[in-house]
Amino acid sequence: MRARRIKAIAVKEMLQVWRDPISLMIALLMPFMQMILLGYGVSLDVKGLPVCVFDREASQNSQALLKHFQASEYFSIVAGFDNYRDVTKALDRGQCQLVLVIPSDFTERLNDFGTSSVQALVDATDTNTANIAIGYAQAVVSGFSSDVQLQMADETGSGIAMLQPVAIESRVWFNEDLESRDFIIPGVVALVMALVGAQLTSLTISREWERGTMELLVSTPVTPMELMLGKLLPYFAIGLLDAIFCLALAVFWFDVPFRGTLATLFFTTSLFLIVVLGIGYLISTAIRSQVGAAQIGLLVTLLPTTLLSGYAFPIDQMPTIVQGVTYLVFARYYVTILKAVFLKGSGVLDLAAPILAMVVYAAIVAFLAARAFHKRLD
């Protein structure tokens, strides 16, 4: 193996990327666009859910309940109606996702029986959002209930009202604000890195075939190993640059807390890049057309990473067989690592298991990639 040859190839590759607008866009613009798109687009939080109201009582009490809803960050009241037909229509055309109907005897029942109820009509097209909406609505109503209880206790002078004998005092760790974005963004970084990395290298060998430069390259004494290293080194540098860029966006733009060390991040990101670039290179040696290689590259990285890496959809809620499959998805380990480094501040030792898995993965990919390219035309 000769450093001179590796350097010659690396320099050539850099010049080609620099002069090719498409490669340059994949290298520099694509990570930025994907981070912004996915960072804003993917959120599992329910906030400012549109609510329509049909207040049949219009009393002080019913207004107080609605104020509770309005004050909650999860809901925003968008319209009020005075008949069932209109609220049903509003729900149908998607003006709101939740309709609150306050009965005309709301206060009366409260005074007479000490208990009353309101009706919530929920658009459950998206069951996940519907469940969350119902949960939040119940929380708002129970907040209002305790207000009413305290008020009644005051008025009757009976002192302590009926308080719950046992209550859970929960404290949330690692993602204190329960912001789904904090938990998704580190995963988005992994997704973007997987996409960009594989796209960059999946073209590198097929380009030589397509442009006819491979024939001459094969006739030179360059070895497959030198070719691989020379071609991957520039993309490793670009990949690291992209990683720094994406991670900076996560921390400074999306305000995701970063509690780990940069050293851990650098080490694990390098490992991940070796795997991703190696897979792109493998694809490139197998498929001689650039378009074909790019498509296979997308297929191999995008689908498993979005669905099976656990970046947004929790792995432990998947069927057992699918959970088994996720162990083959290399991005899964990096997602785990990134989330832990960001939110828990985990170090290399805490992450020994996923790191080991990535080392094994990198070794296999490097071994296959080194053997994949044969210097022959037939």
Place this chain on the structure above:
Amino acid sequence: MTEAIDTPIIAEGLVKRFGSFAAVDHVSFRIAKGEIVGFLGPNGAGKSTTLRMLCGLLRPTEGRALVAGIDVARYPERVRERIGYMSQKFSLYSDLTVAENLRFFAGIYRVPRAIRPERIRFAIDMAGLTGRETMLVSTLAGGWKQRLALGCAILHRPPILFLDEPTSGVDPESRRRFWDLIHSLSADGVTVLVSTHYMEEAEYCHRVALIDRGRLVEMASPSALKQLKLGGDLLVMECDALGAAIAALHEAPGVQDVAAFGNSIHMLVDSAAPAIEALPAYLAQRGVVVTRIERIQPTIEDIFVQIIGADKTKGPAS
């Protein structure tokens, strides 16, 4: 190793089959140091396939190739350090400049750093690209591209050059310059194997190998080929009645073959001098007046057409 020095290229019974099709069919030859050998033949005759086997780009189905005394199939990398190759299709990097391409190949061939600028300078001068070092290769005209490709192939001073149709699609002026370069390399002891489909370029070679349908039909110097293969002398004749003359000449003694060639007649005779003496009188008796008759040198094309024609009647129909 003396054989390796004196005979840098040896092919022994090379065969390349793609499926049931034999692109190269038992080709054997030896090429001496400093020789320029031309592979001549129509497209698809197997010239490129043979060159690619000699460079180790294709693995021979049968047979053996020794280049610089090294078995190509066994040690392709060792062979590649000693050869320069120009492929049929232009295969430098079009999105790199002239100088960047040269630096790239200098790096790949590990030209020592100390002499690298001088070698690159030489290649640029040779290709006539002085002042165009920073131009993108994609903007160069065909002739310059070919010479740059040759420049890249000789940066590491290989003792053996394989050039696959290096002059195809290049204007005649550039082609002549190119052949001048090849001759000066040969004078320095470089062995050159070059394929072409321009018949007239055969004249530039020390020896010519005629290749047809995968087989080496003949291999000799251009002059020997012309002597040997016609089995007689070629005459050109002009007269006042072309058709009558051709009919009469078919019967004439000492005439082997007659063909119309534009307004004149080309004919193959046993010997030139007696024919020039006797034929005008012979034709005059039959009412044909000969205005001109003289001996001409056959071209390689004449030879090639005749050999391939004879070969086709023997060989299988294609």
